[in-house]
Amino acid sequence: MFRCFNLLLLFCLVSYSGTPSIPVKEKKGGIATLSCEVDGKDIIDINLIRMSKNISVCQTEKCSGRIFKNRVCDVVIKDLRFSDAGKYILRFVYKNYPGKTYHLQIHDEVSVKIGEELKLNVLLPNADKVEKNSSGELREVWKRGHGVWSERLSDTDGNLTIKEFTANDAGAYRVLDSEREILITVTVTESSTESKGKWDDTKQHTVEHWIVPTVVCSGILVLAVIVIPVIIWKHQHISHEDNKEPPEVLGNL
Known part of the structure; x- marks a missing residue:
């Protein structure tokens, strides 16, 4: 059977x-x-x-x-x-x-930072070759029986790996079978660096720390400009009234 x-x-x-x-x-x-x-x-x-x-x-x-x-x-x-x-x-x-x-x-999209490792699990048993499409130009990067076409690439355990990703590695990687039918397409793009993000966060926190004290100080200054003259005027007025002799005393003299 x-x-x-x-x-x-x-x-x-x-x-x-x-x-x-x-x-x-x-x-x-x-x-x-x-x-x-x-x-x-x-x-x-x-x-x-x-x-x-x-x-x-x-x-x-x-x-x-x-x-x-x-x-x-x-x-x-x-x-x-x-x-x-x-x-x-x-x-x-x-x-x-x-x-x-x-x-x-099957298609997918991957974003990679410069210098990081890019690992694509695309080397299927029915895969015959992997091509990279960048700016309309097709370039073969892997072929069954030959392996990778660049020293920067490696093929182990079904993975096509780039150890240190660069901007030139960005593009669409497509996997084809022996009949040139597309099996997988992975669009790889460059993502922003981590250090840049940290710098932006630091800058934002710095601005916040600068703005808050400035606003507080400005408020105190405005209050000082308005309140202090009033206090001085009141103090002078009270002192002037204290220096005057009472009318009853002058009449007795």
Whole structure:
């Protein structure tokens, strides 16, 4: 029986090799839906095949797996990872319906500071090459069987790594399979430096510390200009009244 199942998978791959695939583009961490677009309610089972292997599909969204059936025969993949990228074949028994072939592409955006390490987990088993697109110019940076094309790059444990990121490393990195179909696209941009942020915070705190005492001192000065002359005038007026002799005394003299 196991042998018959392998023959069935092989038949599926041969049958779909010349069938155009439906592109499905989603962001890493998002949700992809492989829609069957069939209204029949008598579909007993569905098969999802990828890289000659049958993938288990949960019957409801409440199951613990990331791949489950939705509606009649739609297949949903949630919490997308780079490793999910590639070609899928969706088959089911319904009035000789041939099924569909999908090509799932996953994209992501990464912001890196100058001097930091950039690690992209994009070297999938079905990846054939990695190209960098910068200002419309494509440049191959990695190829299966050859490795990296620069001393600043390394490929270990499925990661394409740049040890010290520079502004020239910014751009769109895309991973292609042997048929030149895009599997992954990662747009890498340069982020502001940490020291600059600290300088801005320090500057802001400095301004705040300068403004508050200035306002307080200004208020005290204004009060002093208004209140002190009044106090002096009152003091002088009281002294002048004290120096005058009472009228009764002058009359007695």
